[in-house]
Amino acid sequence: MRDSFARTMYEVGHxxxxxxxxVADISPAGSMAPFRKDFPDRFVNVGVAExxxxxxxxxxxxxxxxxxxYTIATFSIYRPFEQVRVxxxxxxxxVTIVGIGGGxxxxxxxxxxxxxxxxxxxxxxxxxxxMAPCDPAETAAATWAAVACNGPVYLRLGKAGEPDLTSTAVxxxxxxxxxxxxxxxxxxxxxxxxxxxMAFDAAEAIEKExxxxxxxxxxxxxxxxxxxxxxxxxxxFSTVVVVEEHSPHGGLxxxxxxxxxxxxxxxxxxxxxxxxxFIHAFGSHGYLLERHGLSVNALTSAALTPAHGRSx
Amino acid sequence: xxxxxxxMSTSLRGGETAVDRCRRYRRRILDISQRGVxxxxxxxxxxxxxxxxxxxxxxxxxxxxxxxxxMSKGHGCLSQYVILEDIGVLTEEHLNSYCRPGGVLGSxxxxxxxxxxxxxxxLGHGLGLAxxxxxxxxxxxxxxxxxxxxxxxxxxxxxxxxVMMLVPSLGIANLVALVDLNDFQSLGRTSETLPxxxxxxxxxxxFGWECQEVDGHDSTAVVAAVRDRTRTKPTMxxxxxxKGKGVSYMENVPIWHYRSPSPEEYQQALREIEGGR
Numbered sequence: 001m002r003d004s005f006a007r008t009m010y011e012v013g014h015x016x017x018x019x020x021x022x023v024a025d026i027s028p029a030g031s032m033a034p035f036r037k038d039f040p041d042r043f044v045n046v047g048v049a050e051x052x053x054x055x056x057x058x059x060x061x062x063x064x065x066x067x068x069x070y071t072i073a074t075f076s077i078y079r080p081f082e083q084v085r086v087x088x089x090x091x092x093x094x095v096t097i098v099g100i101g102g103g104x105x106x107x108x109x110x111x112x113x114x115x116x117x118x119x120x121x122x123x124x125x126x127x128x129x130x131m132a133p134c135d136p137a138e139t140a141a142a143t144w145a146a147v148a149c150n151g152p153v154y155l156r157l158g159k160a161g162e163p164d165l166t167s168t169a170v171x172x173x174x175x176x177x178x179x180x181x182x183x184x185x186x187x188x189x190x191x192x193x194x195x196x197x198m199a200f201d202a203a204e205a206i207e208k209e210x211x212x213x214x215x216x217x218x219x220x221x222x223x224x225x226x227x228x229x230x231x232x233x234x235x236x237f238s239t240v241v242v243v244e245e246h247s248p249h250g251g252l253x254x255x256x257x258x259x260x261x262x263x264x265x266x267x268x269x270x271x272x273x274x275x276x277x278f279i280h281a282f283g284s285h286g287y288l289l290e291r292h293g294l295s296v297n298a299l300t301s302a303a304l305t306p307a308h309g310r311s312x
Numbered sequence: 313x314x315x316x317x318x319x320m321s322t323s324l325r326g327g328e329t330a331v332d333r334c335r336r337y338r339r340r341i342l343d344i345s346q347r348g349v350x351x352x353x354x355x356x357x358x359x360x361x362x363x364x365x366x367x368x369x370x371x372x373x374x375x376x377x378x379x380x381x382x383m384s385k386g387h388g389c390l391s392q393y394v395i396l397e398d399i400g401v402l403t404e405e406h407l408n409s410y411c412r413p414g415g416v417l418g419s420x421x422x423x424x425x426x427x428x429x430x431x432x433x434x435l436g437h438g439l440g441l442a443x444x445x446x447x448x449x450x451x452x453x454x455x456x457x458x459x460x461x462x463x464x465x466x467x468x469x470x471x472x473x474x475v476m477m478l479v480p481s482l483g484i485a486n487l488v489a490l491v492d493l494n495d496f497q498s499l500g501r502t503s504e505t506l507p508x509x510x511x512x513x514x515x516x517x518x519f520g521w522e523c524q525e526v527d528g529h530d531s532t533a534v535v536a537a538v539r540d541r542t543r544t545k546p547t548m549x550x551x552x553x554x555k556g557k558g559v560s561y562m563e564n565v566p567i568w569h570y571r572s573p574s575p576e577e578y579q580q581a582l583r584e585i586e587g588g589r
Binding site: 018042054060 | 423429430431433434436437439440441442443444445446447448449451470471474475477478481482
């Protein structure tokens, strides 16, 4: 995703005047080399100083520029939270804050590098738009959507090497609309970000084990949330599963439950998230997810077991 | 920019000196204080000459790229409001509805209000915003300067020193910070709260800024310190001031960070301001 973002920003730089990339000394920013080469004045490394990164972006935006702040997700929003809230959101400025390694992508770097609550915290801020694309192509689309936004954006990205999930998508990418990626009639899995790959694997496993067909939809725009689209899914399918790489609080699962209640949905609804716990363990990304109950097997069991679904 | 002769600059009112003008501004702030509960009179009095110097003597306000003023010391904004009223950016109605239902002026500046270039109130934000503005101006080749007024307590915020480090490193020279060195913060004297912070000028210069320390109530000295800058580095002027300047019972008395004068106190304050003490 980060390479797709960097390639897209290179295109954006050539087509959109006054786009800046402001980084806080982060090694993945190396993929920005072409942008940096062509636009040396518009690529700024503030050093290990995230408060400066966000404040500088806000100041640039006050002059009509379109800045992108870029570093590891935890550092992009937690350290400079008040700059995000006051400088960017309170003044409603078109600053995009890019968080690399959303969720547990930095699985061996420890809890300091896990963005487990980022979607909830950013969604709670007035004026903020929250996007989390699921693969490199959707990252490119979301980046262009961020450029078009006239207010603050939090763009939660994965790391590198995420597989293609969208080249055979049923729906095109439309900002603010859920996107059907995989066709199915009985069960629908809603997800966002890089864990959407797990939703695809679970869909295949469920279809193998049962006669049910399974749809997968990308909820790439978490705020503003496509409440009508989600209500339609809840009406259309007998079983809906939500899977997200995020705290159980304030993410997609809780909002889908809210929509289910408000829309009088009658389907079975199972939500999967990270536990409300910090992670003091190391290993592969998949290993950490499994420790928090997120695996293809868990999703498959929940989808196929009548009247079962781990509610969180 | 108004017609100017250094600190003895004249405003739109012919022949009025900076001293006369600031006396008039202090009276106006006191008048506003009698319309309701008003916070932050003493902080406004301490930075008044710094703000006045920026607007009347230092800022170039004509043309396509006017200079910009950021009140990073947000709680000093009454000083900015009365000047914006005086130069016709804010109206009398704006100020008369200060902190009242339906009004747009609060006790911290809000972006979007005429003349307010950035929302402040949480200390340690304005310098970073100003740095972003100044960087955009530098990259575009716009000839304009960003002026920031900060408080000395504000310099305790780590975010300030991140930006202090960054600005000269980015080659930004079109930024002038005026620091209201009144030696007070909420709980007492700044120099007693963090004594190792002084002397301050050495630290500012060590970060790559030009720095001068002057009497912050001496408009001539403030203006000269800014005008004499080399324009090769960002500039910080440390203005030594008195919190509550001009009213004896307010000067250096912490409670006047928050209090509004009673009618009797108001009358005494007016007499002292008029008398010039």
